[in-house]
Amino acid sequence: xxxxxxxxxxxxxxxxxxxxxxxxxxxxxxxxxxxxxxxxxxxxxxxxxxxxxxxxxxxxxxxxxxxxxxxxxxxxxxxxxxxxxxxxxxxxxxxxxxxxxxxxxxxxxxxxxxxxxxxxxxxxxxxxxxxxxxxxxxxxxxxxxxxxxxxxxxxxxxxxxxxxxxxxxxxxxxxxxxxxxxxxxxxxxxxxxxxxxxxxxxxxxxxxxxxxxxxxxxxxxxxxxxxxxxxxxxxxxxxxxxxxxxxxxxxxxxxxxxxxxxxxxxxxxxxxxxxxxxxxxxxxxxxxxxxxxxxxxxxxxxxxxxxxxxxxxxxxxxxxxxxxxxxxxxxxxxxxxxxxxxxxxxxxxxxxxxxxxxxxxxxxxxxxxxxxxxxxxx
Ligand SMILES: [Zn+2]
Ligand SMILES: [Zn+2]
Numbered sequence: 274x275x276x277x278x279x280x281x282x283x284x285x286x287x288x289x290x291x292x293x294x295x296x297x298x299x300x301x302x303x304x305x306x307x308x309x310x311x312x313x314x315x316x317x318x319x320x321x322x323x324x325x326x327x328x329x330x331x332x333x334x335x336x337x338x339x340x341x342x343x344x345x346x347x348x349x350x351x352x353x354x355x356x357x358x359x360x361x362x363x364x365x366x367x368x369x370x371x372x373x374x375x376x377x378x379x380x381x382x383x384x385x386x387x388x389x390x391x392x393x394x395x396x397x398x399x400x401x402x403x404x405x406x407x408x409x410x411x412x413x414x415x416x417x418x419x420x421x422x423x424x425x426x427x428x429x430x431x432x433x434x435x436x437x438x439x440x441x442x443x444x445x446x447x448x449x450x451x452x453x454x455x456x457x458x459x460x461x462x463x464x465x466x467x468x469x470x471x472x473x474x475x476x477x478x479x480x481x482x483x484x485x486x487x488x489x490x491x492x493x494x495x496x497x498x499x500x501x502x503x504x505x506x507x508x509x510x511x512x513x514x515x516x517x518x519x520x521x522x523x524x525x526x527x528x529x530x531x532x533x534x535x536x537x538x539x540x541x542x543x544x545x546x547x548x549x550x551x552x553x554x555x556x557x558x559x560x561x562x563x564x565x566x567x568x569x570x571x572x573x574x575x576x577x578x579x580x581x582x583x584x585x586x587x588x589x590x591x592x593x594x595x596x597x598x599x600x601x602x603x604x605x606x607x608x609x610x611x612x613x614x615x616x617x618x619x620x621x622x623x624x625x626x627x628x629x630x631x632x633x634x635x636x637x638x639x640x641x642x643x644x645x646x647x648x649x650x651x
Contacts, residue, residue: 274303277648278405278423279629280413282337285330288637290630295328296340296422298626301413304404306352306427313364313428316442317623318344318421318646320632321450322477322544323368323567327416328633331569335396338414339405341646342368343450344421345442348433355430362435363442365449367598368417370399370431384593389431393417399429422629424648434602440610443623443645447478447616448602448609450593451643455482455542456605456614457594458565460490463538467491470536472528472555474519475543476504478643479566481511481619483542488512489613494532498524498551501639511618519547525554535560544568558584565591623647 278301286295306312318341326332327340345365348358358364369390371383378386392399396414404427405413405420413420418432436445455478459465471492473484476499487495488511496515497508505516517527529535535557541549544566553576556562580586594601608614619642624632626648635641 274425275300276303276424277626278339278420279341279626280337280407281328281340284327284333284336288634290328290633294630296629296633298629300408301339302406302408303425303427304406306350307400307402308353309355309400309430310352310398310427311348311355311358311430311433312350313346313426313433314349315344315346315421315423315426315648317444317446318648319446319450319478320636320644320646322636323450324416325633325636326567326569329637332567333570335414337407338396338416339420339423340416341422342366342417342419343446344419345436345445345449346421346426347442358430358433358435363438363445364433364435365445365602366419366421366428366432367434367602368419368450369393369593370418370429372399372431381597382595383597384595389418399431422646434598436603436606440606443647443651444617444620445606446645447619447643448605451478451482451619452605452616453594453596453598453601454565455479455594456486456489457596457601458540458542458563458591459483459486461595461601462565462589462591463540463561463563465490465492465538468493469538470494470532472496472498472532472536472539472552474498474539474541474548474552474555475566476501476508477543478619480542481508481642482616483540484508484511484513485614485616489608494536496528496531496536498528507618511615519551525551528555532557534558537561538563540565542566546572546574549574553588556586560586562586562588563591564588565594619643620645623651625650
């Protein structure tokens with residue numbers, strides 16, 4: 274079928290993106306779903322930092338590509354052999370499908386599925402196919418097996434999680450990346466306990482979802498760290514007990530003072546080396562550092578090795594919040610509907626295709642938490 278999609282052909286163009294227009298809204302051809310795949314009508318797609326990092330060239334990927342990895346929609350057609358979901362079902366995309374058969378899947382860690390990692394890096398679906406073609410007949414890469422900055426998406430059955438119908442799709446979108454990555458890092462990767470002290474460094478979509486996860490998990494002292502006073506104010510409203518502006522001299526010492534010598538768990542949810550260094554400095558003796566953002570390709574972090582031994586510090590990576598999406602997305606949505614995970618507070622505005630480049634400017638300027646592209650309008 275012919276449809277509209279947001280295509281990136283060249284990364285690293287200069288700002289402002291509203292002028293240089295790295296993302297082109299094009300008519301493209303979408304092939305029908307193959308065996309084991311589904312066709313989804315996209316209801317909402319989040320403008321996330323992982324898309325920005327492809328646009329600004331921080332993390333190179335195979336281009337041209339239809340962007341978008343965080344989103345939600347409705348299944349409108351089933352490929353051959355798909356029998357366990359129905360047309361009409363509402364879904365959230367998961368940006369790492371899982372094969373269910375590799376060593377990591379069998380361990381209950383689908384977020385690090387080895388087969389998915391291989392096909393994703395090539396811009397393919399799990400089957401090895403690409404279902405997107407431009408009007409000159411050239412294939413377009415999929416972003417993380419999803420490519421939801423488009424009116425429709427064909428994805429692997431393993432790239433969708435069925436959700437309840439009651440939640441609007443433009444609100445459900447954020448569960449596909451920010452909530453899984455941020456909230457999951459706190460409740461799944463770190464598994465904080467009630468009474469723990471926690472610092473969250475970086476208050477973008479992922480960071481604020483991490484903060485909400487720490488509230489849910491019962492953090493006693495919950496310190497939010499960011500460069501933006503506005504976001505620190507929002508963090509307070511969402512349950513931070515203390516806030517520290519990262520631009521303050523002695524920011525790490527402030528966190529250590531507030532928490533009586535450092536926190537039990539320090540999270541880098543910004544994906545910068547500076548944020549990781551800050552988080553590392555905030556962790557107390559015997560504490561843990563969890564990092565869940567992606568810094569530019571090649572960026573390095575150094576630390577004193579003896580800290581790991583003599584202080585028994587640990588540093589852990591967290592991908593997709595160590596989530597099992599089919600388990601976690603429905604339960605996070607249920608908590609949202611109960612008012613206990615108020616992620617709607619992070620949604621700034623909905624946009625149309627024509628605002629995509631400007632939306633990446635806003636995200637670069639840290640002037641927004643989450644903007645949602647609604648391809649068919651609200
Ligand atoms: Zn697997
Ligand atoms: Zn994302």
